[in-house]
Amino acid sequence: MDRQQRRRQWERTVEPGLLAASLLFLAAYSVRVLVPDLSPGWHAFWAIVTAVTWAVFIADYLARLLLSDHRLRFARRHWLDLMVTVLPLLRPLRMIDTYDRVQRRRDHPRLALEARVMTYAGLTALLLGYAAALAVYHDEHHAPHADIRTFGDSVWWAASTLTTTGYGDATPVTPRGRVVGVGLMFVGVALVGAVVGSFSSWLVRRFRQDGEA
Amino acid sequence: MDRQQRRRQWERTVEPGLLAASLLFLAAYSVRVLVPDLSPGWHAFWAIVTAVTWAVFIADYLARLLLSDHRLRFARRHWLDLMVTVLPLLRPLRMIDTYDRVQRRRDHPRLALEARVMTYAGLTALLLGYAAALAVYHDEHHAPHADIRTFGDSVWWAASTLTTTGYGDATPVTPRGRVVGVGLMFVGVALVGAVVGSFSSWLVRRFRQDGEA
Amino acid sequence: MDRQQRRRQWERTVEPGLLAASLLFLAAYSVRVLVPDLSPGWHAFWAIVTAVTWAVFIADYLARLLLSDHRLRFARRHWLDLMVTVLPLLRPLRMIDTYDRVQRRRDHPRLALEARVMTYAGLTALLLGYAAALAVYHDEHHAPHADIRTFGDSVWWAASTLTTTGYGDATPVTPRGRVVGVGLMFVGVALVGAVVGSFSSWLVRRFRQDGEA
Amino acid sequence: MDRQQRRRQWERTVEPGLLAASLLFLAAYSVRVLVPDLSPGWHAFWAIVTAVTWAVFIADYLARLLLSDHRLRFARRHWLDLMVTVLPLLRPLRMIDTYDRVQRRRDHPRLALEARVMTYAGLTALLLGYAAALAVYHDEHHAPHADIRTFGDSVWWAASTLTTTGYGDATPVTPRGRVVGVGLMFVGVALVGAVVGSFSSWLVRRFRQDGEA
Numbered sequence: 001m002d003r004q005q006r007r008r009q010w011e012r013t014v015e016p017g018l019l020a021a022s023l024l025f026l027a028a029y030s031v032r033v034l035v036p037d038l039s040p041g042w043h044a045f046w047a048i049v050t051a052v053t054w055a056v057f058i059a060d061y062l063a064r065l066l067l068s069d070h071r072l073r074f075a076r077r078h079w080l081d082l083m084v085t086v087l088p089l090l091r092p093l094r095m096i097d098t099y100d101r102v103q104r105r106r107d108h109p110r111l112a113l114e115a116r117v118m119t120y121a122g123l124t125a126l127l128l129g130y131a132a133a134l135a136v137y138h139d140e141h142h143a144p145h146a147d148i149r150t151f152g153d154s155v156w157w158a159a160s161t162l163t164t165t166g167y168g169d170a171t172p173v174t175p176r177g178r179v180v181g182v183g184l185m186f187v188g189v190a191l192v193g194a195v196v197g198s199f200s201s202w203l204v205r206r207f208r209q210d211g212e213a
Numbered sequence: 214m215d216r217q218q219r220r221r222q223w224e225r226t227v228e229p230g231l232l233a234a235s236l237l238f239l240a241a242y243s244v245r246v247l248v249p250d251l252s253p254g255w256h257a258f259w260a261i262v263t264a265v266t267w268a269v270f271i272a273d274y275l276a277r278l279l280l281s282d283h284r285l286r287f288a289r290r291h292w293l294d295l296m297v298t299v300l301p302l303l304r305p306l307r308m309i310d311t312y313d314r315v316q317r318r319r320d321h322p323r324l325a326l327e328a329r330v331m332t333y334a335g336l337t338a339l340l341l342g343y344a345a346a347l348a349v350y351h352d353e354h355h356a357p358h359a360d361i362r363t364f365g366d367s368v369w370w371a372a373s374t375l376t377t378t379g380y381g382d383a384t385p386v387t388p389r390g391r392v393v394g395v396g397l398m399f400v401g402v403a404l405v406g407a408v409v410g411s412f413s414s415w416l417v418r419r420f421r422q423d424g425e426a
Numbered sequence: 427m428d429r430q431q432r433r434r435q436w437e438r439t440v441e442p443g444l445l446a447a448s449l450l451f452l453a454a455y456s457v458r459v460l461v462p463d464l465s466p467g468w469h470a471f472w473a474i475v476t477a478v479t480w481a482v483f484i485a486d487y488l489a490r491l492l493l494s495d496h497r498l499r500f501a502r503r504h505w506l507d508l509m510v511t512v513l514p515l516l517r518p519l520r521m522i523d524t525y526d527r528v529q530r531r532r533d534h535p536r537l538a539l540e541a542r543v544m545t546y547a548g549l550t551a552l553l554l555g556y557a558a559a560l561a562v563y564h565d566e567h568h569a570p571h572a573d574i575r576t577f578g579d580s581v582w583w584a585a586s587t588l589t590t591t592g593y594g595d596a597t598p599v600t601p602r603g604r605v606v607g608v609g610l611m612f613v614g615v616a617l618v619g620a621v622v623g624s625f626s627s628w629l630v631r632r633f634r635q636d637g638e639a
Numbered sequence: 640m641d642r643q644q645r646r647r648q649w650e651r652t653v654e655p656g657l658l659a660a661s662l663l664f665l666a667a668y669s670v671r672v673l674v675p676d677l678s679p680g681w682h683a684f685w686a687i688v689t690a691v692t693w694a695v696f697i698a699d700y701l702a703r704l705l706l707s708d709h710r711l712r713f714a715r716r717h718w719l720d721l722m723v724t725v726l727p728l729l730r731p732l733r734m735i736d737t738y739d740r741v742q743r744r745r746d747h748p749r750l751a752l753e754a755r756v757m758t759y760a761g762l763t764a765l766l767l768g769y770a771a772a773l774a775v776y777h778d779e780h781h782a783p784h785a786d787i788r789t790f791g792d793s794v795w796w797a798a799s800t801l802t803t804t805g806y807g808d809a810t811p812v813t814p815r816g817r818v819v820g821v822g823l824m825f826v827g828v829a830l831v832g833a834v835v836g837s838f839s840s841w842l843v844r845r846f847r848q849d850g851e852a
Contacts, residue, residue, distance in 0.1 A: 113843065113846055113847055116846050117842055117843055117846050120842075120846070121842065152388060152391070155395075156391050156394075156395070159394075159395045159398055159399075160379060160398065161804060163377055163398040163399060163401075163402045164377050164379075164402075164590070164802055164803050164804045165374060165377045165378075165379030165398050165402075165592075165804070166379045166381070166591075166592065166799060166803075166804030166805045166806045166807075167379045167380070167381030167384045167594070167806070168379075168381040168593070168594055168805070168806030168807040168808045169381045169384045171806045171808045175791060178791070178795050181795075181798075182794075182795070182798045185798055185799065185802040185804050186798075186802060188802075189802045189803075189804075189831060189835055190834065190835050190838045190839075192402060193835035193836070193838070193839055194835075194838060194839040194842050194843075195403065196402055196403050196406035196407075197406070197410070197836070197839040197843075198839075198843070199403045199406070199407060200403075200406055200407040200410040200411075203330055203333075203334065203407050204326065204330055204407075204410075204411070207326055207329050207330050207333070208326055365601060365604070368608075369604050369607075369608070372607075372608045372611055372612075373592060373611065376590055376611040376612060376614075376615045377590050377592075377615075377803070378586075378587060378590045378591070378592030378611050378615075378805075379592045379594070379804075379805065380592045380593070380594030380597045380807070381592070381594040381806070381807055382594045382597045405615060408616065409615055409616050409619035409620075410619070410623070412616045412619070412620060413616075413619055413620040413623040413624075416543055416546075416547065416620050417539065417543055417620075417623075417624070420539055420542050420543050420546070421539055578814060578817070581821075582817050582820075582821070585820075585821045585824055585825075586805060586824065589803055589824040589825060589827075589828045590803050590805075590828075591799075591800060591803045591804075591805030591824050591828075592805045592807070593805045593806070593807030593810045594805075594807040595807045595810045618828060621829065622828055622829050622832035622833075623832070623836070625829045625832065625833060626829075626832055626833040626836040626837075627836075629756055629759075629760065629833050630752065630756055630833075630836075630837070633752055633755050633756050633759070634752055
């Protein structure tokens with residue numbers, strides 16, 4: 001019991017730090033992918049930022065594991081946390097806790113249920129889409145016979161994948177790019193589906209109120 | 214309190230004028246995009262229509278801002294109104310108020326809830342799709358290596374984007390055209406999702422009534 | 427009141443005949459599109475079938491119009507019936523009444539609500555998809571630069587359109603083919619959305635029962 | 640009554656064996672499609688595995704048919720079972736019973752309703768997608784003018800089909816491959832729709848609890 005409480009407290013304490021670390025990690029990854037000819041000094045700087053933030057994620061996971069009463073059960077139940085620690089670009093998937101705590105801390109009335117679901121699912125989809133566009137651009141833009149040559153192409157591809165439009169005018173051709181693409185399709189279809197569903201029920205509720213007023 | 218009431222009254226009074234101005238703006242934009250060799254007189258005429266209607270939108274926004282008790286809060290809460298004032302082609306997104314007031318003024322019984330959601334979301338999607346088709350045709354049809362050469366191509370692209378079909382046989386290639394495309398994908402997936410959801414629940418309700426009758 | 431009742435009775439009486447006429451019309455259209463070199467005798471036969479069934483649809487619409495108390499209101503409320511009379515390939519859209527009456531006539535317990543919605547929306551989508559595949563094949567297969575050369579291509583295109591997959595490996599290029607395509611996209615997205623929604627809620631209900639049992 | 644009970648008992652008894660047989664069948668099919676130059680010994684081995692597992696499926700169907708009081712009604716009601724016996728690659732469609740019984744046998748509290756629907760529909764979609772990728776690769780990779788040349792291409796096509804993204808950069812061109820594709824589109828759109836719906840309602844429920852806590 002005692003340990004469980006200490007874990008909860010730990011999670012509450014490190015939350016803002018982890019959020020900052022996630023954004024730093026994404027910034028470092030963005031710079032390294034999008035700016036090809038960094039000066040050696042800057043290159044080292046961003047490499048260190050990547051290493052430090054990654055170490056922070058691993059330390060956090062281990063701390064929570066050690067503060068659990070049943071470590072095996074913790075590992076099994078929080079498999080998503082482990083995955084997100086190994087592949088920090090997937091961090092937005094865990095944002096649901098952060099997002100909720102940030103909302104809770106503020107005093108003024110919170111958003112309506114649908115607006116919260118839309119904000120959470122929409123932000124997560126946007127962050128994952130951006131991360132996927134970076135990863136695919138990184139893998140593809142030097143590949144032979146690639147369609148995706150600029151970061152703009154990659155963002156265009158990511159948007160058409162997230163919304164399941166799928167034009168197919170620019171698609172990944174390398175195995176790694178396609179693995180990222182398959183992941184984005186499945187995660188995107190679920191998150192964007194949640195946004196659409198919430199928007200739809202918000203619209204229905206709004207029209208219903210008008211009808212009663 | 215007094216001011217708030219005066220703002221409400223203002224909104225009610227200018228509503229029909231704003232709707233007319235929106236349609237005029239769209240008409241002017243359509244003519245300028247679709248008719249390339251206007252005579253100088255007509256060109257000036259439609260340029261003036263564009264300028265006047267745009268000025269009307271800006272005047273309306275400023276009037277409502279000035280009639281608010283808390284101007285900063287008004288600006289923050291009605292950020293969509295500001296966006297729609299800057300980019301009048303997005304006006305259909307604000308049609309929800311107009312649509313509702315028009316419905317309210319009529320005496321005979323209003324449409325069922327689902328029909329109202331379908332009509333609103335469907336009309337908005339159609340108008341936005343038409344505006345997007347115009348904007349993309351405008352940007353693309355002279356671009357090198359463009360797929361979208363005629364307005365028909367552009368409408369075909371807009372329809373396949375709104376329904377998330379996304380054939381990809383004709384897609385924008387210019388940065389501006391693609392920005393419009395990304396916007397249409399996200400707005401379209403939400404609005405068309407709302408139409409589909411309402412149609413679906415209307416169908417279920419209809420079959421349920423049959424079962425009971 | 428009297429007239430209204432007579433209209434209802436008329437509708438109930440001619441229902442089976444109209445269903446048969448719809449299927450005959452579709453059969454005649456299929457033969458004329460898919461069998462290019464009919465002997466003159468057969469050609470005349472199927473042309474007569476088309477003409478007679480079409481005349482039946484027009485006669486039915488006029489009869490119902492005449493049997494209405496308020497003809498203008500009938501025409502305005504049943505605009506879909508008029509459209510379906512002018513374009514008989516869209517008849518499946520009106521199948522909802524027929525389908526329901528056929529169900530009602532049978533003695534054994536009717537299908538569950540979700541199964542009825544799925545059957546109706548699914549059948550309608552299939553029939554419309556088939557009609558659209560025929561119409562597009564008819565318009566496209568002789569067009570220059572067409573992708574859709576065989577009826578198989580056209581069915582493949584219709585399936586990928588109905589499910590909003592939209593590969594784009596074969597798409598209509600003629601204006602008429604594209605108009606049919608836009609119609610199929612919008613009708614398809616609504617009907618297939620209804621099938622998916624009903625399947626989804628059937629699945630949830632089935633798992634809920636298992637949980638309680 | 641007695642017979643009905645014996646059928647139920649039979650179904651419960653053979654369930655684990657059938658599940659194992661299904662996985663064996665899929666393994667045998669995978670090896671035969673993906674490893675083109677098996678040694679004659681291994682070739683014979685996997686051919687025998689295929690034949691034996693198929694025989695098991697047929698024997699199970701016949702046993703259940705014979706143990707039914709009303710055989711014609713059994714055949715009519717369980718038409719999906721017959722289809723699945725003839726085309727064992729579609730077996731995952733029948734997994735709903737197996738899945739539920741496995742869940743029921745375990746002691747610890749079962750998953751939440753949404754999680755169960757997501758797990759069932761998601762697993763079924765994945766297995767069918769894998770089977771479809773194998774079948775399409777088998778039919779296509781030697782076809783002239785084929786886009787799908789490697790198993791990787793086929794998996795990429797199956798993922799973009801299941802999520803209705805439909806890039807169209809690699810699509811089946813043979814009639815048999817397209818029949819598989821049409822099946823995957825329709826089954827995929829329904830199953831993935833169910834996953835998305837369940838994820839959406841799980842997310843809404845989770846946010847609602849947070850709001851109340």
